[in-house]
Amino acid sequence: MGSSPSDSPSDSAFDLLGYLGRIGYDGSTQPDSDTLRGVIAAHGRTIPFENLDPLLGIPVADLSAAALSDKLVSRRRGGYCYEHNGLLGYALDELGYGVERLAGRVVWMKEPGAPLPALTHNVLAVMVPGEAGRYLVDVGFGGQTLSSPIRLQTGAVQQTRHEPYRLLQLPTRHEPEYELAAQVRGQWQPLYRFTAVPQPRIDLEVGSWYVSTHPGGVFVVGLSAALVTDDARINLRGRNLAIHSHGETERIRFGTAAEVLDALTGRFGVNLSDLDGVDVEARVAQVLDS
Template sequence: MTDLDAYFARIGYDGPRDASLATLRALHRLHPAAIPFEAIDVLLDRGIDISPQAVDAKLIHGRRGGYCFEHNSLFARVLTALGFAVEGLAARVRWNAPPDAPVQPRTHQVLKVTAEGEDWLVDVGFGSCVLTAPLRLVADAEQPTGHDTYRLVAIPGGFAQEVRREAGWVPAYDLSMVPCVPRDYEMANWFTATHPTSHFRSTLMVATTRDEARYGLLFNRLTVRPRAGAPVQTRLDAEGMERTLRDVFGLPVEPAWRGFIERAVATGA
C-alpha cells in the first residue's frame, strides 16, 4: 500500500482525494515539480529496484528522484488508490534522435488513465520534456499544457507523441496501445540500468519542471527554459554542479557522487 499522506506531503498536495479530472490534473502538475527525473544510481552501478517498497523508500522518504519506471509506477499506484482506472503502456523513445536512427526498444513506461469517462495519456517520468498535464488520447489535436503544446499522431498500433518547440514539431516517443504487465517493465528496466548501450550508463541527466520554468542538467550544462522567454544555458564546474543538484533539483548530494560529477564536467567541457 502506498502511503498517500507521505506522497501528498512530498509533492505539496492538500486537495481532494477523489478520481476527478481536476485531481488528476493537479497531481500531474505537482509531481514533476517536486520529484526530479534522474538515474544517478545507474551511474553508480547500484542498479534500479522498481519494487513498490524500493520506489517509495527512494522517491518519497529518501527525497531522491528516479526515471520513468520509478515515477510512473509510483504515480500509477497513487492514482489506483484514489479510484482511477489505470493501465500501463510502453513507448519507444525518439527524443533527440535523427529520423534515420535505429529503432529503439520500448523502454519508456507511460500510463493510460480513465477519468470522467475519457482516456488520458499520463506521464510524469520523461525528463526535460515531461508532461505537466494529462493529454487526451485522441489523434491530431493540439493540446497546450503549462510549458509546451503536444499532439498525438496516429501510427500503426498507437500514437506518436510530438512536442512543438522552436524548430517545429519534435518527436518524443512512439506509444504502443498494447497493455503491459509488470514483467515487461522489469525486463525494460534491466536493459536501461545495465546494458552497455543504454545512455543512462554514461550520461548524467537530471530534470525538473516547475510552474515558472523547466530545469535540465545534461552532463555539466544546466538549461533553464522559462515559460516565457528564451532558454538559457550555463556550464558548471564540479562545485557548481553539486550546488545545482542540491539547490535546484533538491537532491541529497552524497560524497560518492563526486566521481561522476567530475566525469560529467570533463565530458561536457
Template sequence: MNALRAPDVTARDAGPKAGLELGAYLDRIGWTGPRAATAETLRALHRAHLAALPFENLDAVVLGTAPSLALADVQEKLVSRRRGGYCYEHNTLFAAVLAAFGFRVTGLAARVRMGGGGTARPRTHMTLLVDVAGEAEPFLADVGFGAAAGLLEAIPLVAGREVAAGPRRNRLVREPHPGAPADLWVLQGLVGGEWRDQYAFTLEPFEAADYAVMNWHIATHPRSPFRRSLYLQRTTADGGHREIAGRTLTVTAPDGTTLERRELVEDAELLVLLRADFGIEPPEGTGLTGRG
C-alpha cells in the same frame, strides 16, 4: 483493458503494507486537494508530482546499480529520502497513487523519438493510460519523461487535439504502422513553433515483469546512455525546465525559450545544483568524477 498490476495496490488496500504511504506522498508533492478520481484531480496531481519530484539517474551512472522498482523501495527513495528517479520509478509510484485515488491505470511502453534523428529505438519508456469515470476517452499520463516538451498535465487520448498547459503545448497524432493491425500513437510537443515527436506507443498493456527487464537493460547495459552519462531534469509548476545532461546545464522558460546553457566544470558546483536547483539529496559516497 487490464490494469497495471502495481504490487498489491488497490483503491481499498493502499497503505504501508502495500508499499504505498499515500499521506507521505501527498505531503511530498504539497497536495491539499480532494481525493476524487476526476479529470481535474488527475491533471492537478500530474502537475504537482512533476513540480516536486525530479528526474535523475544517479543510481545507474554514479552508483552503477539498477534502481529497485518494488513500490516500497520507490516510495522510500523518492519520498522519504527526497531523491528523484527515472520513468519506471516515477510512473510506478504515480500508478499506485492513482489506483489509491480510484483511477484505473494501464501500463504502456513507448519508443522515445526525441533526439533520435529518425533511428528506431527499442520500447524502453514507461508511460500510463488512465481511465476516468464519466470521461469519453482515457488519458495519457506520464510523470517520468522529464523532457521540456513532455506532458505537464495528463491529456485525453484523442488524435489531433492541441492541449495547452500554461504556455506548454502537446498533442497526440495517429501514424500508420506498416504490418501492424493498428496505428501508432505519437506524442508531440510544440518547440520553437514546430511540432516535434517525443515518443510513439501502442495501447498494448505492459506488466511489472516487462518493466523489470527494461529497467535492468537501461541501467546496466554498457551502451545505454543512462549508464554512461548523468541526466537530471526538473519541471517547475509553471512549465519551466532545468536540465543537466552530462556536464551541460540548460535552463528553459515555460514557453520553451532557452534562458541559459553552460558547462559545469567542478563537481562541487554540480553537487550544489543537485540540492539547490533539483531538490535532490545525493546518495552517500557520490563522487561524480569522470561523468560524461
C-alpha cells in the same frame, strides 16, 4: 483497471498520504480531472528526474510500490521514467483512477532512418471515473515531459501547462501505434511512440534493468536531471544547465563536479546524503562533458 495482480493497491500497501506530503499536494482527492492535473503539477515541481543510480552502477530493477516509495518519497531522491510513472501509477490507483501501464520507444533527437529503439519508456493511460476515454499521463520524460495530462486521442493540438502537444496515429498492420510530439520553438518534435497495450510489471522491470545497466546506455554513461516548475523547465546534462522559461533560455556551464552537486541539491532537491559512502563527485567528474 489495467493493473496486474502484483501491481494492485491492496498488494502494494501504498502510502498515499506519504506520497501527497512528498509532493506538497493538499487539494481535493476526488478522482476527477482537476485532481489529476493538480497531482501531476505537484509531482513535476517536486520530485526531480535524475539518473544517479545507473550512473553509479546501481541497477533499478525493483518497481514495487515499496521500493519506489522508499527511494522517491522516504529517501527524497528522484528517478527516471519507470520510477516516476511507477510511483504516480500507484498513487492514482489508490485515489480511485483506472491506470494502465504502457511501454514506448523514444524517438526524441533520433536521426531519420536510425534503427528502431527498444521499448524502454514507460507511460500511463489513466481513466477518470465517470468520463469517457482516457488520458495520457507521463511525469518521467525528463526535460520535455508532459506537464499536464492530455486526452489519448489523435489529431488535436492539446495545450499543457507549458508547450502544446499532439498525438498522431502511425500506420501499422497490428495494434494501433501512437506518436507523441511537442511543439518546441515553433517546430513539432516527435518524442516517443507507444501502443495502448497494458504491460505487466515484470516486463517493465526488465526494461528498467536494461536501461540502468547497459554499458552504452545514456543513463549509464552520462548525468541527467530535470525539474518542471510552474513557469520553467530546468534541465541538466553533465556540467550544462539550461533554464527554459517564457520563450527564453538561460544557460550555465559549471566548472567542477562540486558545482554540479550543488546544483543537484540546491536547484533540483536531490538528497545526495542518501548516497553516503559512494564517491558521487568523482563519478560526476568523469561525465561532465557527456
